[in-house]
Amino acid sequence: MDKMNLQKTANEIRKHIVSSLHAAKCGHPGGSLSAADIITYLYYNEMNVDPANPDKMDRDRFVLSKGHVAPALYSALALKGFFPEEELLKLRKTGAMLQGHPDMKHTPGVDMSAGSLGQGVSVAVGMALSAKMSNEDYRVYTLLGDGEIQEGQVWEAAMFAGHRKLDNLVVIVDNNGLQIDGDIDNVCSPYPIADKFKAFNFHVITIDGHDFDAIDAAFNEARETKGMPTAIIAKTVKGKGVSFMENQASWHGAAPNDEQYEVAMADLEKVGEALCQK
Amino acid sequence: MSEVKKIATRESYGNALVEIGKEHEDLVVLDADLAAATKTNIFQKAFPKRHIDCGIAECDMMGIAAGLSLTGKVPFASSFAMFAAGRAFEQVRNSIGYPKLNVKIGATHAGISVGEDGATHQCNEDIALMRSIPGMVIINPSDDIEARAAVKAAYEYKGPVYMRFGRLAVPVINDNSDYKFEWGKGVTLKEGNDITIIATGLEVSYAIEAAKLLEADGINARVINIHTIKPIDEDIIVKAAKETKKIFTVEEHSIIGGLGSAVCDVVCEKAPTSVYKIGVRDRFGESGPALELIHKYKLDAEGIYEQIKANL
Numbered sequence: 001m002d003k004m005n006l007q008k009t010a011n012e013i014r015k016h017i018v019s020s021l022h023a024a025k026c027g028h029p030g031g032s033l034s035a036a037d038i039i040t041y042l043y044y045n046e047m048n049v050d051p052a053n054p055d056k057m058d059r060d061r062f063v064l065s066k067g068h069v070a071p072a073l074y075s076a077l078a079l080k081g082f083f084p085e086e087e088l089l090k091l092r093k094t095g096a097m098l099q100g101h102p103d104m105k106h107t108p109g110v111d112m113s114a115g116s117l118g119q120g121v122s123v124a125v126g127m128a129l130s131a132k133m134s135n136e137d138y139r140v141y142t143l144l145g146d147g148e149i150q151e152g153q154v155w156e157a158a159m160f161a162g163h164r165k166l167d168n169l170v171v172i173v174d175n176n177g178l179q180i181d182g183d184i185d186n187v188c189s190p191y192p193i194a195d196k197f198k199a200f201n202f203h204v205i206t207i208d209g210h211d212f213d214a215i216d217a218a219f220n221e222a223r224e225t226k227g228m229p230t231a232i233i234a235k236t237v238k239g240k241g242v243s244f245m246e247n248q249a250s251w252h253g254a255a256p257n258d259e260q261y262e263v264a265m266a267d268l269e270k271v272g273e274a275l276c277q278k
Numbered sequence: 279m280s281e282v283k284k285i286a287t288r289e290s291y292g293n294a295l296v297e298i299g300k301e302h303e304d305l306v307v308l309d310a311d312l313a314a315a316t317k318t319n320i321f322q323k324a325f326p327k328r329h330i331d332c333g334i335a336e337c338d339m340m341g342i343a344a345g346l347s348l349t350g351k352v353p354f355a356s357s358f359a360m361f362a363a364g365r366a367f368e369q370v371r372n373s374i375g376y377p378k379l380n381v382k383i384g385a386t387h388a389g390i391s392v393g394e395d396g397a398t399h400q401c402n403e404d405i406a407l408m409r410s411i412p413g414m415v416i417i418n419p420s421d422d423i424e425a426r427a428a429v430k431a432a433y434e435y436k437g438p439v440y441m442r443f444g445r446l447a448v449p450v451i452n453d454n455s456d457y458k459f460e461w462g463k464g465v466t467l468k469e470g471n472d473i474t475i476i477a478t479g480l481e482v483s484y485a486i487e488a489a490k491l492l493e494a495d496g497i498n499a500r501v502i503n504i505h506t507i508k509p510i511d512e513d514i515i516v517k518a519a520k521e522t523k524k525i526f527t528v529e530e531h532s533i534i535g536g537l538g539s540a541v542c543d544v545v546c547e548k549a550p551t552s553v554y555k556i557g558v559r560d561r562f563g564e565s566g567p568a569l570e571l572i573h574k575y576k577l578d579a580e581g582i583y584e585q586i587k588a589n590l
Binding site: 131 | 335
């Protein structure tokens with residue numbers, strides 16, 4: 001998919017995020033919107049996955065370690081055809097396929113149940129190790145929050161991945177700078193993030209996480225990197241694309257009401273129209 | 279009389295992994311810097327490429343095991359019970375139990391029989407923790423024969439299993455030609471109609487001895503070995519509740535949440551009967567030689583006998 005179509009697809013995914021959270025009346029828009037471009041790229045340009053055969057053994061794997069941004073993943077999976085788009089509006093409802101955090105047992109295309117922060121990255125490491133042990137060439141991707149990396153388990157996993165030289169593993173940090181209680185560097189600073197991963201024997205690439213050229217270059221660089229895992233530190237904007245949500249920690253875990261929903265959708269429509277006129 | 283053979287069930291675990299590993303390429307073993315103590319070093323020696331030392335990082339180890347199981351391996355993640363069930367509880371719950379992954383947890387050094395290392399390493403709460411996870415199977419074998427059979431059964435079962443092993447060498451009590459490990463089935467080791475003693479793990483051999491002491495006093499005790507604590511054999515418990523006057527449970531574990539609680543859950547609902555729980559009575563352990571501690575905590579034959587006599 002070219003850059004223009006990636007941008008358009010990401011904008012559609014953002015609309016689905018806003019619609020599904022509005023319907024659910026709760027959930028996590030801020031991080032879902034900041035991660036939307038990365039997730040779009042993964043599902044449309046990077047990973048070997050097949051909606052018709054979601055469990056095929058040679059597929060690339062994605063573990064959404066920051067599982068609270070499930071609406072971004074669900075929207076990408078629905079657009080790709082893993083399940084009907086109508087499911088998105090049942091998000092978080094009793095009996096729905098789409099749980100508040102990813103549930104591999106019920107949602108086609110979800111490779112691992114996750115959401116308790118810090119745990120998904122270890123599972124991704126296990127998948128990458130497994131491929132190395134049996135000489136399989138699938139790749140493994142995991143997306144972490146920048147607040148999530150305050151969890152010690154992330155660094156246990158990073159130490160192991162670096163030690164085992166898992167070059168089939170890409171860890172992406174959605175560095176939107178905000179967590180529930182405020183700025184990450186005020187709450188308990190994880191900075192310098194890049195230096196930390198370097199110290200754990202990762203190849204580290206820092207990019208603008210909303211620039212598809214940069215995202216494309218980073219994933220290609222990761223693929224060419226041998227003998228060590230790659231960490232992509234994606235600088236992003238929490239709430240990206242919705243004017244009143246951008247850079248607001250308060251939009252970490254709150255759904256838009258009817259009025260806010262209209263404004264948010266109008267914002268995203270404008271983005272979409274601008275892309276069509278290019 | 280020939281001396282009774284004694285083997286620690288952690289040793290049985292290591293040996294069984296090698297036996298099964300020979301036949302099944304997909305079996306992999308994880309450890310967290312305790313391979314010599316958990317005895318996975320026996321497997322490591324035989325299959326170095328399939329032994330993964332995660333370093334001292336049990337939470338990460340459980341996640342790695344989950345990832346391995348999702349990609350076709352059958353991982354046996356090993357550590358002390360304290361760290362496997364205690365430290366990594368939430369990883370076991372969320373990354374293994376919730377997605378119902380095919381991960382086997384080999385937890386050694388359970389209970390006070392850890393001995394001299396003391397309370398920080400003596401896990402008397404692991405059964406309680408693991409019982410609370412939906413779908414978790416819990417096996418606590420009584421001796422070497424049962425432990426090796428349990429590891430094989432765990433490999434063959436698809437889903438998460440918690441296996442509890444001990445550090446202390448314990449008597450081999452199941453060394454007879456008709457022994458068969460039946461998943462989820464209790465074993466009546468001695469018939470009796472006055473009371474029932476339901477024991478698990480290393481307490482089974484002490485329970486048999488305690489029943490002999492009771493016999494001398496004219497008390498005819500039924501002895502049941504529960505190796506599968508979850509799912510528990512309800513039928514054998516209900517039958518005992520109906521046919522004998524009182525149930526005594528015996529475990530090297532806290533009386534809160536372990537075998538005793540599991541038995542009470544069954545009888546409360548299906549055959550209300552008085553149950554007295556013999557175990558670690560809501561306290562931490564301490565340092566000392568294992569056998570001395572087992573005596574001090576009244577978990578040897580004499581201690582069980584005394585507690586039964588005092589609570590008939």
